[in-house]
Amino acid sequence: MANVLLGATGSVAAVRVPVLFEQLTARGHAVKIVATKPATYFFDPAPLRDHLTLDADEWPGDRYTRGDEVRHIELRRWADLFVIAPLDANTLAKLAVGLSDNALTCVWRAWDWAKPVILAPAMNTLMWEHPFTRKHLRALAADFGAAHIPGHFDEAMLVRQINDRAKGLRIVGPISKELACGDVGAGAMAEVPDVVAAVGEMLGRK
Numbered sequence: 001m002a003n004v005l006l007g008a009t010g011s012v013a014a015v016r017v018p019v020l021f022e023q024l025t026a027r028g029h030a031v032k033i034v035a036t037k038p039a040t041y042f043f044d045p046a047p048l049r050d051h052l053t054l055d056a057d058e059w060p061g062d063r064y065t066r067g068d069e070v071r072h073i074e075l076r077r078w079a080d081l082f083v084i085a086p087l088d089a090n091t092l093a094k095l096a097v098g099l100s101d102n103a104l105t106c107v108w109r110a111w112d113w114a115k116p117v118i119l120a121p122a123m124n125t126l127m128w129e130h131p132f133t134r135k136h137l138r139a140l141a142a143d144f145g146a147a148h149i150p151g152h153f154d155e156a157m158l159v160r161q162i163n164d165r166a167k168g169l170r171i172v173g174p175i176s177k178e179l180a181c182g183d184v185g186a187g188a189m190a191e192v193p194d195v196v197a198a199v200g201e202m203l204g205r206k
């Protein structure tokens with residue numbers, strides 16, 4: 001059993017954050033959540049508040065006092081694994097270039113690379129198929145030691161290549177279905193049991 005940090009970003013698939021929390025907890029893991037502000041548009045943070053870090057928790061008072069907790073560093077120290085589900089297009093871009101303007105991306109930027117990470121992208125089909133997505137996934141893959149993936153792959157093949165080659169990084173690729181916006185195609189977050197299974201597998205590899 002492990003300390004699992006669940007990151008949530010502003011995709012409609014964040015409606016699944018409570019069930020992800022529940023299922024990871026049911027596996028015996030201790031689970032904490034770090035969510036972006038847009039993520040909380042899609043689930044009620046109140047019942048999860050004791051387990052949840054929001055940006056406001058990083059900046060709790062009027063002024064920093066030496067010795068105050070630095071929450072994103074505490075979370076990184078605590079966690080054995082970081083799973084970001086759902087990962088939206090905006091935060092994918094931030095992870096790829098190292099922007100750290102909220103609690104979640106600060107955890108990522110301060111991450112200890114000896115510990116595994118799992119990303120479950122979720123976005124509209126045209127966002128998923130946009131060249132930026134491949135560019136950003138490739139950048140992340142290179143950071144995890146999987147450079148030189150041939151250039152002609154589509155998104156699904158790219159995800160497979162990354163999962164074969166990148167050490168410590170697992171992408172749980174999106175699935176095709178009718179999306180919340182009414183479009184039909186790839187981009188919906190993988191099913192919750194698949195995300196939970198990836199957590200088990202990555203912890204098993206450690």
Ligand SMILES: Cc1cc2nc3c(=O)[nH]c(=O)nc-3n(C[C@H](O)[C@H](O)[C@H](O)COP(=O)(O)O)c2cc1C
Binds near residue numbers: 037
């Ligand atoms: C109703 C609604 C649904 C959205 N769904 C998605 C989505 O599934 N995937 C995505 O990449 N962006 C989606 N967005 C856009 C993101 O919420 C937006 O880019 C936001 O700035 C993301 O911020 P964050 O990455 O800090 O969470 C949605 C926006 C709205 C208003």
